[in-house]
Amino acid sequence: MLKNVSGLYAAFKAKDSRFDGRFFVGVSSTGIYCRPVCRAKQPKPENCTFYSTAAEAEQAGFRPCLLCRPELAPGSSVTDATANLVYRAARMLEENCGNVQSLDEFAGRLGCTDRHLRRVFTAEYNVSPVQYLQTCRLLLAKNLLTDTDLSVLDVAMAAGFGSLRRFNDLFKKQYNLSPTALRKRTSKEKKHNSDVTLALGYRPPYRWEEILNFLAGRAIAGVDTVKNGEYMRTVHLVNAEGKHVYGWIRVGHKSSNNALIVTVNETLLPVLPLVLARVRHLFDLYCDPDAVYQMLSSMNNIRPGLCVLGIRLPGCFNAFEMAVRAVLGQQITVKAASTLAARIVNTYGTPIQTGIEGLTHVFPSPEDILALDGPIENHLGPLGVIAAQSRIIYDLARAIVQREIDFGLSAQPEEAIKKLMTIRGVGSWTAQYIAMHTMEWPDAFLETDVGVKKALGTYTSKELLEIAEAWRPWRSYATINLWNAL
CATH class of the missing domain: 3.40.10.10 (DNA Methylphosphotriester Repair Domain)
Known part of the structure; x- marks a missing residue:
């Protein structure tokens, strides 16, 4: 309290x-x-x-x-320079509320004992991790009951309850109301649709056009696209039983409600919590824009309008996809990197049926890359990818599959950056770029980046690093502001 x-x-x-x-x-x-x-x-x-x-x-x-x-309600944001154990644990519980995992497994991924995790979690939030997980499931179920016409059984399964009886009992106990009664009390006309549409809140202001423009400029043909003010993409995830799940999502904006409107293909219901967590990460819905602006407003002393309140740090939906994008973007334009990525998708991606123009494939997985016979440059070279970058992509795929590098919530970004730079051909720019987009690392700064140098004027890389010291721990957001200023 x-x-x-x-x-x-x-x-x-x-x-x-x-x-x-x-x-x-x-x-x-x-x-x-x-x-x-x-x-x-x-x-x-x-x-x-x-x-x-x-x-x-x-x-x-x-x-x-x-x-x-x-x-x-929008979630909480990390406000210090590195990930907080309790914050990361809460995010992992939200992301995995549909999958049954023991607290032991969560603690192990976070590098601590389950006893320690229970102690610090309860001290911070005044509830145990299990109680927090229960609320995550109940609130997701309430959202589904209110905004969709899914059956109560489908709601129970999508929210991770495992059985209808358990869901009904817990819902009645906690809310003094049955799921069916809640649906009647909140009834509103809903279009019958097998797909699921939900609202995800954020803390305003939210510069929707800027993040949409960022994603549109880096869209990969066949995988994602921006049309009519909405973002759409294909999805490939693996559920708790190891089953591969394919589908698509569409994300729009409703500023009057301070929310993004997310439509999820019905095939993705078994992994719905994970899909919603990826959307929150991609669109940076946990951000506290006032805290970021308070630290970065001094940028406007360099040039008025350089820092804008409400700018978000675009994350990613697929970490390997983003890492490959970063590698392809070394020394070439954003458009050229997108062209190369599209060739890789068209050749080695998995075709899927979406019914949406422009969404035809899912991005190849690390396992897909490792399964290619012979030297990787023999496969990617004919597509226009140079030998050095082909080998980096292969090494990244191997590191992910062998769990040498973690891009998830249990990752320690600064340690991951060091590991990335042990891969031959991965320098500071590539490693920092990957960390800021895949690991929600708020304090990356690309002092050698052409766009950053152009936005700030005639400074050396060393001088840029000195200037950026004042922007810690939000230098990733400073970088996005500088790019937008161009």
Whole structure:
């Protein structure tokens, strides 16, 4: 439970969206908990209790508000220079809430014991990891019940409950309402569609056009595209049982709700939590734009407008795909790198049927690359990829398959950068570029990048590094601002 009640109540009363997702308000007179932006009648201060997470509010006995819908609140952002253990654990629980994994496995991936993870997690969030996982599942299920016409059984399975009975029992116990009753109370006209459309909230402002332009400029023909203000791509994931799942997603923007609207192909329901986690990563939905701008606003002393409030750091949906893009982009233009990537996809990618023009293949996996017979340059060379880059791509694929380099939430970006640079042909620019996009590393800086140098003027690389010291730990965001300034 959070203290500083008067300050939190003032933020709640102001309905300031900058506080959305940072705390939740339990209202004793109604038994529900709300986001700080909730537009329901303002409760009295003495009826309000403040919690740092939705899980903590639910463990205190409160049910989620049907008006402001806590499941749509944006997540928390890492605000220090390296990944926080508890933050990464919470993100991993959200991402894997559809897969049954023991806490032992999670702790092992994070490099600690399960006992230590339980202790620090409970100290930070006032709930255990298991309770946090339960809330992740319940809120995802509530979102699906409210916004889709999926059957209650499909909702239970997609949210990771494993059985309908367990889902019904826990939902009734926690929310004092059956899933069917909730659907009736929140009923609205929904188009019958086998695909699933959900809203993912963010903390405003959000410069949608800028991130869409970034993705459009780097789209790979056959894999992803930007049309009519929406981003679309093919998807290939592996579920908990090792089954390969294929499909597509479409992402649009609804600024009035401070949310992205995500449509997920029905074939991806078995991996829905993982898909939504990848979308949040790709579109940087955990970002706190005010914290970033506060640190980077000094950029505008160099040139007005160099730093813009609300800029996001584009992540990635497929780490290997992004790493290959980075390698192909060495010493050539963005457009030329996209052309080479498209040739690789057309030759070695897996064809899929999407019904969407321009989405025809999934990007080849590391295993696909390793399965090619003979020297890799014999396969990629005829496509226009030089021998040195072909070997880097092969070495990256091998490192991923053998788990020598981790691009996931358990990764330590600074250590991963060092490992990447042990691969022959991978220099600082490539390693930093990969880290900032695949590992959500907020403090990468590309002092040798042509765009960065052009945006900042006539400085040496050493001088640029000295200037960028003032922008820690958000130098990745500074880099994106510099690119956008061009």
